[in-house]
Amino acid sequence: MNKGAINMKSIKKLLSLAVAMSLTFSLVACGGGSKTSGNNGSGSEASETSGGTLKVQFDVEVASMDPQIATDGTSFEAIAAITEGLYSVDADGNPILAIAESAEKSEDGLTYKFKLKDAKWSNGTAVTANDFVFAWRRLADPKTASEYAFMVSIAGLKNADAVLAGEKGVEELGVKAEDDKTLVVELSHPVTFFESLMTFPSFFPVNEEFFKQAGDNFGTSPDTILANGPFKVASYEPAATTIELVKNDQYWDAASVKLDGIQFQVIKEAQQTMLSYQNGDLDVATLAGEQVEQFKNDPEFNNVAAGYLWYLSPNQKVKGLENVNLRKAIALSFDKEAIVNNILKDGSIVADFAVPKLLATGPDGKDFREGIEPYLSTDKEKAKEYFEKAKKELGQEAFSYKMVVEDTESAQNVAQFIQAQVQENLPGVTIELEVMPKKNRVERMQAGDYELGLTRWGPDYADPMTYLDMWTTDSPNNYGLWSNAEYDKIIESAKNGELSLDPEARWTALKDAEKMVMDEAVILPIYQKGNAVMIKSNVSGIEHHSVGVTRIFKNVTKN
Amino acid sequence: MKKYLLKRIVISITTLLLILLILFLMLEYMPGSPFNDEKLTVEQLALLNQKYGLDKPVFVRFFNYVKNMLTGDFGVSYTISKNTPISTLLETRLPISVRIGGQAVLLGTIIGLILGVVAALKHNTIWDTMTTVISVLGVSLPSYVFALGLSYSLGFKVNLFPLLYDGGAPFKSSVLPTIALCMFTIATIARFTRTEMLEVLDSDYMQLAESKGINGIRLITRHALRNALIPIITVLAPLIVGLMTGSLVIEKIFSIPGIGSLLVTAIQSNDYNVIVAIAFIYSAMYIGIMLLVDILYGVIDPRIRLAKGDEHE
Numbered sequence: 001m002n003k004g005a006i007n008m009k010s011i012k013k014l015l016s017l018a019v020a021m022s023l024t025f026s027l028v029a030c031g032g033g034s035k036t037s038g039n040n041g042s043g044s045e046a047s048e049t050s051g052g053t054l055k056v057q058f059d060v061e062v063a064s065m066d067p068q069i070a071t072d073g074t075s076f077e078a079i080a081a082i083t084e085g086l087y088s089v090d091a092d093g094n095p096i097l098a099i100a101e102s103a104e105k106s107e108d109g110l111t112y113k114f115k116l117k118d119a120k121w122s123n124g125t126a127v128t129a130n131d132f133v134f135a136w137r138r139l140a141d142p143k144t145a146s147e148y149a150f151m152v153s154i155a156g157l158k159n160a161d162a163v164l165a166g167e168k169g170v171e172e173l174g175v176k177a178e179d180d181k182t183l184v185v186e187l188s189h190p191v192t193f194f195e196s197l198m199t200f201p202s203f204f205p206v207n208e209e210f211f212k213q214a215g216d217n218f219g220t221s222p223d224t225i226l227a228n229g230p231f232k233v234a235s236y237e238p239a240a241t242t243i244e245l246v247k248n249d250q251y252w253d254a255a256s257v258k259l260d261g262i263q264f265q266v267i268k269e270a271q272q273t274m275l276s277y278q279n280g281d282l283d284v285a286t287l288a289g290e291q292v293e294q295f296k297n298d299p300e301f302n303n304v305a306a307g308y309l310w311y312l313s314p315n316q317k318v319k320g321l322e323n324v325n326l327r328k329a330i331a332l333s334f335d336k337e338a339i340v341n342n343i344l345k346d347g348s349i350v351a352d353f354a355v356p357k358l359l360a361t362g363p364d365g366k367d368f369r370e371g372i373e374p375y376l377s378t379d380k381e382k383a384k385e386y387f388e389k390a391k392k393e394l395g396q397e398a399f400s401y402k403m404v405v406e407d408t409e410s411a412q413n414v415a416q417f418i419q420a421q422v423q424e425n426l427p428g429v430t431i432e433l434e435v436m437p438k439k440n441r442v443e444r445m446q447a448g449d450y451e452l453g454l455t456r457w458g459p460d461y462a463d464p465m466t467y468l469d470m471w472t473t474d475s476p477n478n479y480g481l482w483s484n485a486e487y488d489k490i491i492e493s494a495k496n497g498e499l500s501l502d503p504e505a506r507w508t509a510l511k512d513a514e515k516m517v518m519d520e521a522v523i524l525p526i527y528q529k530g531n532a533v534m535i536k537s538n539v540s541g542i543e544h545h546s547v548g549v550t551r552i553f554k555n556v557t558k559n
Numbered sequence: 560m561k562k563y564l565l566k567r568i569v570i571s572i573t574t575l576l577l578i579l580l581i582l583f584l585m586l587e588y589m590p591g592s593p594f595n596d597e598k599l600t601v602e603q604l605a606l607l608n609q610k611y612g613l614d615k616p617v618f619v620r621f622f623n624y625v626k627n628m629l630t631g632d633f634g635v636s637y638t639i640s641k642n643t644p645i646s647t648l649l650e651t652r653l654p655i656s657v658r659i660g661g662q663a664v665l666l667g668t669i670i671g672l673i674l675g676v677v678a679a680l681k682h683n684t685i686w687d688t689m690t691t692v693i694s695v696l697g698v699s700l701p702s703y704v705f706a707l708g709l710s711y712s713l714g715f716k717v718n719l720f721p722l723l724y725d726g727g728a729p730f731k732s733s734v735l736p737t738i739a740l741c742m743f744t745i746a747t748i749a750r751f752t753r754t755e756m757l758e759v760l761d762s763d764y765m766q767l768a769e770s771k772g773i774n775g776i777r778l779i780t781r782h783a784l785r786n787a788l789i790p791i792i793t794v795l796a797p798l799i800v801g802l803m804t805g806s807l808v809i810e811k812i813f814s815i816p817g818i819g820s821l822l823v824t825a826i827q828s829n830d831y832n833v834i835v836a837i838a839f840i841y842s843a844m845y846i847g848i849m850l851l852v853d854i855l856y857g858v859i860d861p862r863i864r865l866a867k868g869d870e871h872e
Binding site: 061062063064066142145147220240241267268271275276281439 | 638707718726816820
């Protein structure tokens with residue numbers, strides 16, 4: 001039939017068309033790509049004569065480059081790479097003078113006088129005391145509606161609460177510029193960790209003139225972001241997946257900065273992250289849970305402590321949970337090692353404490369946790385003993401409780417494990433899980449409408465008070481509604497009273513306070529979050545912290 | 560034709576408004592809010608709600624919203640990029656998704672058509688079987704399997720293409736995502752084309768055309784393909800929208816700053832305004848394309864618009 005003849009010719013024509021198209025396509029693809037930006041190469045370029053560009057993976061986009069608006073760790077890391085405040089932190093987490101040249105503290109600890117260095121912004125303007133005044137007023141201003149406005153209250157600035165509530169104008173806030181290079185801060189009560197708070201991006205300066213010129217576009221592009229830190233922004237747009245920073249020559253300490261720049265790359269997919277790391281497109285990458293097994297013996301593998309403490313909160317207004325022996329029984333009955341090693345596998349560690357490791361260093365130069373024995377460690381035998389005591393005291397054999405859990409994967413896995421362990425090791429106790437979105441879980445706990453809750457707390461500043469303050473009688477975060485007058489007294493004194501004037505006595509008192517919380521099993525600690533990160537062996541100097549700015553890149557060298 | 564067009568346009572606009580209302584109401588009753596931080600006090604929450612106008616009654620907010628939308632003001636992002644106008648985010652991200660989606664559609668359609676035509680002409684031969692196998696694979700294997708596979712082989716092992724999307728090399732770094740995306744299109748188009756072509760090739764008018772002496776490419780394109788096109792266009796329309804609006808998975812894997820990944824992030828972080836804005840854009844594009852398809856029908860096959868009945872009273 002005719003069709004046969006037609007078809008052969010037509011097929012050949014069609015096929016040759018297809019081949020031609022594919023060839024053209026691939027030629028254009030390979031050819032058109034040769035103008036790469038140079039940062040995205042396979043293999044390293046030998047062209048850098050100096051420090052090189054550090055390529056860091058982010059697992060989420062930067063939410064804001066505005067220091068008074070940002071609240072998340074990722075934004076803080078980017079902001080802190082380009083901005084400095086009065087203080088910065090050293091590798092051990094101690095505050096060190098940054099933009100401040102010197103600091104004078106009054107006898108009563110209520111007045112600070114900071115002399116500023118001759119530092120410049122990246123556009124050549126000098127960094128002045130007014131930059132700080134403007135920024136802090138912005139932070140406190142109800143009109144800015146910053147989610148971190150409460151930090152001015154934590155810092156103890158005079159009139160902070162009144163300004164936050166809108167009762168007083170921002171000019172009444174306890175900060176003023178005596179002259180261009182002198183900043184005077186007034187507090188309503190002494191704050192021992194004030195210097196540490198100053199390392200927090202919320203207190204970073206903003207140049208008022210630049211801000212007014214940029215208007216609504218402030219912080220949205222290289223032209224509307226001003227830097228006074230080790231790097232400045234070369235490429236950025238809101239919700240960008242790639243952010244490029246270059247060395248800031250106007251930085252007062254530019255001589256110490258060895259890197260040429262930093263490139264932040266947002267990658268959310270685990271395989272892609274590791275492939276990019278392995279082929280050299282990344283120098284720093286965070287591992288997902290399943291990948292830890294694979295890489296934990298690699299020399300480039302690092303375990304980094306983060307700040308979050310995950311724990312169970314028992315509501316003491318619920319029948320049975322007011323009994324300390326029952327609470328202790330539950331606390332000791334689940335295998336925390338199994339949770340961090342088998343379920344999380346991401347570098348998290350067992351928490352036998354209420355104040356996390358590597359959070360705060362004391363006047364003795366040591367970490368808070370150093371020298372303290374573990375509290376409420378897993379011990380199934382002891383758990384059974386406490387349980388027997390509780391049963392006798394309460395005159396009950398069976399207990400049934402609901403546990404509120406947020407709907408993230410890790411929270412649910414942990415909750416299910418704990419449920420199984422408790423029911424197995426304390427026969428007679430049944431736990432039912434109530435899974436809900438995080439906001440609902442928080443609301444229920446804040447309202448006291450729960451029995452057991454799986455929750456976490458992250459530090460706002462590098463002092464044990466950021467945790468211990470949660471369990472005073474009137475604290476809004478004391479979900480379990482525990483109340484102890486002696487505890488309240490210690491905390492009050494450490495915050496505003498006698499103890500706040502004596503750092504060593506205060507430190508000891510805080511340790512005693514933690515012991516009270518643990519002895520009473522006010523919370524049942526589970527784990528402290530950790531991260532598993534890969535860092536190329538030719539990179540050194542990345543400073544990790546569990547509070548505030550989680551990674552500082554100023555002192556990185558790349559060989 | 561005019562009446563037909565007008566009718567379709569009015570229906571499209573009404574559908575769009577209805578969708579907007581539904582989306583908005585859905586978000587109202589969705590649990591969770593953008594301000595997730597347990598550290599916010601009641602007063603601060605009130606302040607934030609006031610700042611973003613979240614404390615006004617539902618209908619007032621909806622009305623303001625529609626008004627703003629029609630002037631291009633989609634509101635502001637709460638969590639993904641704080642205080643950033645959503646129109647700014649869309650400006651940079653939409654073109655990228657559209658471009659990569661467009662590439663995938665183009666590539667997928669052409670290859671799919673060719674495969675389908677070849678399979679139909681070479682019915683029951685090796686070409687036909689190959690096409691069927693490709694189609695089944697393309698439709699059954701999820702796009703992320705292709706994506707990760709291509710990434711690993713061509714991106715990592717062989718280093719032919721970049722692993723991730725790179726703004727500095729927009730074309731080269733979009734090759735792998737485009738190929739991964741177009742697999743489904745190739746498979747679907749190939750199948751449809753093959754089926755339709757087979758039917759058409761057997762029909763009376765084809766025999767007539769052949770007997771008139773028309774042969775070769777002209778026979779296939781002008782006579783066979785044109786008739787087979789109607790169902791293909793029907794299928795193509797939603798495919799195009801799906802691809803242009805950014806495959807969520809592909810964008811995540813290749814870190815493409817497109818609106819698909821923006822939507823996923825918005826859902827995970829309860830960024831209300833972004834969710835509604837993007838859902839609205841998806842709907843608008845879908846309705847727009849369907850309208851276009853309806854018009855195309857009328858052009859390709861006059862019988863359709865006449866058969867609608869509005870031409871003869």
